[in-house]
Amino acid sequence: MNEQEFRKEVAAWMATHLVGRFACLKHRGGPGDEEAYPALRKEWEQEMASGGWVGLGWPKEHGGRDLPLALQLAFHEEYVRAGGPGRMGHIGETLTAPTLIALGTPEQQRRFLPGIREGREYWAQGYSEPGAGSDLAAISTRCWQDEDGRWRLQGQKVWTSLAHESDWIFVIARSTPGSVGREGLSFLLVPLDQPGIEIHPIRQLTGEAEFNSVFFDGAVTEADCIVGQPGEGWKVAMALLGFERGVSTLGQQMHFSHELQLLLEVARANGAAQDPAIRQRIADAWIGLQGLRYNGLRMLEDDTGSTKVRPEALIYKYAWSNWHRDLGQLAMDVIGVAGDVRSDEDAVRRLQQVFFFSRSDTIYAGTNEIQLNIISERGLGMPRG
Amino acid sequence: MNLTLSDEQRALQETAADFLAEQGNARKDVQDDAGLWAHIVELGWAAVQVPEELDGLGLGAVELGLLMEEMGRRLVRTPFFSTVVLAQTALLQAGSAHAQQRCLPALAFGAQAATLILGPGLDADPATLTVHARRDGEGWHLHGEAAQVLDDGQIDVAYVAARLEGDAAIGLFEVQAGATGVERTPLEVWDLTRPQARWCFDEVRVDAEARVDDADKVCAGLVRTRVLAALQLAAEQVGGAAQCLQLAVDYTKERVQFGRPVATFQAVKHRVAEMMVRMETARSTVRGVMARVAAAAESDAAALDDAALFAEVSAARVLATEAYRYCAQEAIQLHGGVGFTWEYDPQLHFKRAQWASQWLGASSAWRETLAAQLLDVA
Structure with missing residues (x-):
């Protein structure tokens, strides 16, 4: 399929569907703004599903469209360009589904993929724990099988995005008593709406609560809700992280570009655009975004058959999160004292969210420090401590 | 793309x-x-x-x-x-x-090695040109001085941008290095891999054929030359940065202190990782912009106007400049004492990185022009 035509098709669909009752969703939602219209954004997911825009990269036999990476990226870019709201279904679509497609049983695929594709079932990710952050293998949540084969869970997960809006959670838990580290873990699919589970919101420094603690107290799930064999949980968990080859992450560059445009508008309007030091920093922000963009395009390079490390992929998380954090600081320096007040002006409100929320960017999904360890060890062959 | x-x-x-x-x-x-x-x-x-x-x-x-x-x-x-990146x-x-x-x-094909003389640091702004041309019958007289010219002693010919006397215009002139009235004085430079000389033009007489520009496009053409040359210089900077990273990784893996290679220390690992982030980001951008420029040359549909070309190259150039300086500085630091010596290579890159950061426009100048594009819209 021709990329330009595909882009036009996406843009045309967005122009005729992100209207009416959905119009208020433009540029809303996503990290830092998850409390905006969650119910309506779920309806929007169903609208998107009916347009055939969910599961673009999934194989056709699982209801996807099997589009190449370049077109998936084109979709994300056009989606954001049109103001498409932050996706409620992205954990299911980009993490749960590829994992089930690769490692799930046919029954699991039949049971779960349609709900994700049709925007009916929402997923949360149960990896981190209070004692297992950067050291993810230090998991202490336990799971075991009852006599009837059903799985039970005991423990606590934390930083669970949107758990309060989700129906299911995938969890890694310790199934072999006394095991340590990566051994003895299992990967379970667990329904959230049950007496054995309590979800407590975590109020973040912005005052909002997009993350949660999820407490499992004898929570239960069916015997066949395990992906892989008991004890293979670490392997499945890592495979899941590998499926996210950054296509939706690349789409986020359009969000960044939108944020930078807002910053330029504010700077022009309030006179900060005249300050020579601010001008230098604004130019640097634009340059940095170009760096992310070309780095992203390099990630799409064809390297079929090569087993070489992809340096551009390895550095990407560190690069974008630090760029974004700097953008937030620059935005507040542009806004000046007016930044002290929670703004109702769209541009300023969004930039304030960037400033505060981006402090988490360099912490979640591998802190800066963990990223630098990984880059030096995998990218440069530096020896492990 | x-x-x-x-x-x-x-x-x-x-x-x-x-x-x-x-x-x-x-x-x-x-x-x-x-x-x-x-x-x-x-x-x-x-x-x-x-x-x-x-x-x-x-x-x-x-x-x-x-x-x-x-x-x-x-x-x-x-x-x-x-010869290639500048004069051609x-x-x-x-x-x-x-x-x-x-x-x-x-x-x-190498019958000639050449250089290009614009304003200081290869500035293409006509106001900065320091050589003047005066019409003399069919030919021209060139007069003036270029304080720093890229000249490794092998140069046969210089292409000299000169202001035309009695006229706001500029011309590009071909001047043989051995022409009467040309005096070249080698300069004692820090970066010995990029030799320079001062060129004095004392009433240098050239014939009409020596004026090589197309008068309609010489101003814009020299601005574009500077931008395209800066993109190639950015590629050179990326290569230098990559070598600094390699030197630092190799050395810290070998150097043993406290009974183990210093490469095992997290303080060291994080520094080389940061070098890699900056160098690879610059490399992605330089390669990407090169592909963009090549596509523009091949198809009208992908053409870049001057402003768009400038913006694209500014990203490559500033990222490469900053990455090279950072990586060269870090390579010295990560070599410890020997990093300060003549014998080890980091100093060569440190000097080249500094040289490259100033010619064809310093980062601050690229940023300001870019900022004007982004912010000063009518």
Whole structure:
């Protein structure tokens, strides 16, 4: 399929569907703004599903469209360009589904993929724990099988995005008593709406609560809700992280570009655009975004058959999160004292969210420090401590 | 846009890497420089961007950039940068068709090594030019001084941008290095891999044929030359940064303190990782912009206007400048005491990185022009 035509098709669909009752969703939602219209954004997911825009990269036999990476990226870019709201279904679509497609049983695929594709079932990710952050293998949540084969869970997960809006959670838990580290873990699919589970919101420094603690107290799930064999949980968990080859992450560059445009508008309007030091920093922000963009395009390079490390992929998380954090600081320096007040002006409100929320960017999904360890060890062959 | 290198491009890159790893002359006697330059010309590298109708290879920014990256890695001392990246580009962008046909084949096949003289630091703003041209019958008299010219002593000819007296316009003139009235004084530079000389023009008489510009496009053409040359310089900077990273990684893996290689210390690992982040980001951008420029040259549909070209290159240039300076500085630090010595290579890169940061526009100037594009819309 021709990329330009595909882009036009996406843009045309967005122009005729992100209207009416959905119009208020433009540029809303996503990290830092998850409390905006969650119910309506779920309806929007169903609208998107009916347009055939969910599961673009999934194989056709699982209801996807099997589009190449370049077109998936084109979709994300056009989606954001049109103001498409932050996706409620992205954990299911980009993490749960590829994992089930690769490692799930046919029954699991039949049971779960349609709900994700049709925007009916929402997923949360149960990896981190209070004692297992950067050291993810230090998991202490336990799971075991009852006599009837059903799985039970005991423990606590934390930083669970949107758990309060989700129906299911995938969890890694310790199934072999006394095991340590990566051994003895299992990967379970667990329904959230049950007496054995309590979800407590975590109020973040912005005052909002997009993350949660999820407490499992004898929570239960069916015997066949395990992906892989008991004890293979670490392997499945890592495979899941590998499926996210950054296509939706690349789409986020359009969000960044939108944020930078807002910053330029504010700077022009309030006179900060005249300050020579601010001008230098604004130019640097634009340059940095170009760096992310070309780095992203390099990630799409064809390297079929090569087993070489992809340096551009390895550095990407560190690069974008630090760029974004700097953008937030620059935005507040542009806004000046007016930044002290929670703004109702769209541009300023969004930039304030960037400033505060981006402090988490360099912490979640591998802190800066963990990223630098990984880059030096995998990218440069530096020896492990 | 596709950033994947073709098989031919990959082969060119590998050949260049292998050849220069062996033949790099940063630490060799300058007596042998002419031999290396002749060898490079023989390999056809100086013909890469010359159009096929002028007997060149007719390739584009990507191929030239791959060569520049490898030359930057080995700090090669040849007139390649001044001849190909500066003089050829100026002829291609600002030269008349007649002058292109007359001059480019000689520059492509090494009969001549050339340099380009604009304002200080290769500024293309006419107000900064320090050489003046006065009409004299059919020919011209050139007068003035260029304080710092890229000149490794092998230069045969300079292309000199001069202000035309009694006229707001500028012209581009071909001046033989040995012409009467030309005085070249080598300068004692810190970066010995990029030699410079002062050129004085004392009423240098040239004939009409020596004016090589196309008067309608000389101003814009020289601005474009500067931008395209900056993109190639960015590729060279990326190569240098990559080598600094390699040197730092190799050395810290070898150097043992407290009973273990210093590469095992997290403080060291994080520093090399940060070098890699900056260098690879610059490399992605330089390669991406090269591909963009090459696509623009091949198809009208992908054409870049001057503002768009400037913006694209500014990203590549600023990222490469900052990455190279950072990586060179870190390479010295990570070598510890020996990093401060003449014998170890980090100092060579430190000096080249500083040189490269100032010529063809410092980062602050690129940023300000870009900021004006972004912020000062009517």
